[in-house]
Amino acid sequence: MTALTVDVQELRGRPGTQDELSRTVPAPKDLATVLIGIPQGSDLQLDLRLESVHEGVLMTGTASAEVSGQCGRCLDEIRYPLTVDVMQLFSWPQKAQAAADAEDEDTRLIPHDLTIDLEPVLRDLMVSALPFQPVCREGCPGLCSECGFRMEDDPEHFHEQLDPRWAALKDVAAGMPDPDSSSESST
Numbered sequence: 001m002t003a004l005t006v007d008v009q010e011l012r013g014r015p016g017t018q019d020e021l022s023r024t025v026p027a028p029k030d031l032a033t034v035l036i037g038i039p040q041g042s043d044l045q046l047d048l049r050l051e052s053v054h055e056g057v058l059m060t061g062t063a064s065a066e067v068s069g070q071c072g073r074c075l076d077e078i079r080y081p082l083t084v085d086v087m088q089l090f091s092w093p094q095k096a097q098a099a100a101d102a103e104d105e106d107t108r109l110i111p112h113d114l115t116i117d118l119e120p121v122l123r124d125l126m127v128s129a130l131p132f133q134p135v136c137r138e139g140c141p142g143l144c145s146e147c148g149f150r151m152e153d154d155p156e157h158f159h160e161q162l163d164p165r166w167a168a169l170k171d172v173a174a175g176m177p178d179p180d181s182s183s184e185s186s187t
């Protein structure tokens with residue numbers, strides 16, 4: 001038994017009975033994407049109800065944690081609370097074949113020791129609730145692509161020096177005869 005396992009022995013064969021599960025557990029590792037996630041060991045609050053149903057155990061409730069990471073544009077730190085709704089059916093071992101036959105991909109199996117590991121369920125729910133491209137706020141202007149300056153600090157910030165290719169074109173343009181004078185010479 002770990003902080004993220006639940007014994008459902010008591011619920012077996014007693015449809016209608018239920019268990020409340022309220023726990024604060026240390027977050028397992030890898031509840032994260034590249035830029036953002038739930039720091040390992042930080043508080044993960046579980047408020048779950050486990051209900052015995054004919055096919056197995058229906059788990060409903062919420063899981064909450066503090067997300068921390070970096071804005072993908074300006075690299076500022078981001079922190080915010082995340083709560084996900086949990087709704088998962090776990091089927092009893094002997095029903096496993098039936099569940100497999102039904103090809104019900106949303107159903108997970110209860111192992112023969114009747115201990116449910118919550119980690120894979122929580123991982124799926126919480127990681128998919130994380131933004132793929134986290135930003136500190138909508139419309140964050142990010143960093144200057146030339147020098148890394150935080151655009152937020154001065155929206156007017158820009159560089160006179162353009163891309164070298166443009167600079168080269170400018171030189172070419174400077175070497176060309178003035179359009180007005182060329183039209184004069186053709187007449």
Ligand SMILES: [Zn+2]
Pocket residue numbers: 071072073074075076135136137140141142
């Ligand atoms: Zn930002």
Ligand SMILES: [Zn+2]
Pocket residue numbers: 144145146147148149157158159
């Ligand atoms: Zn710059």
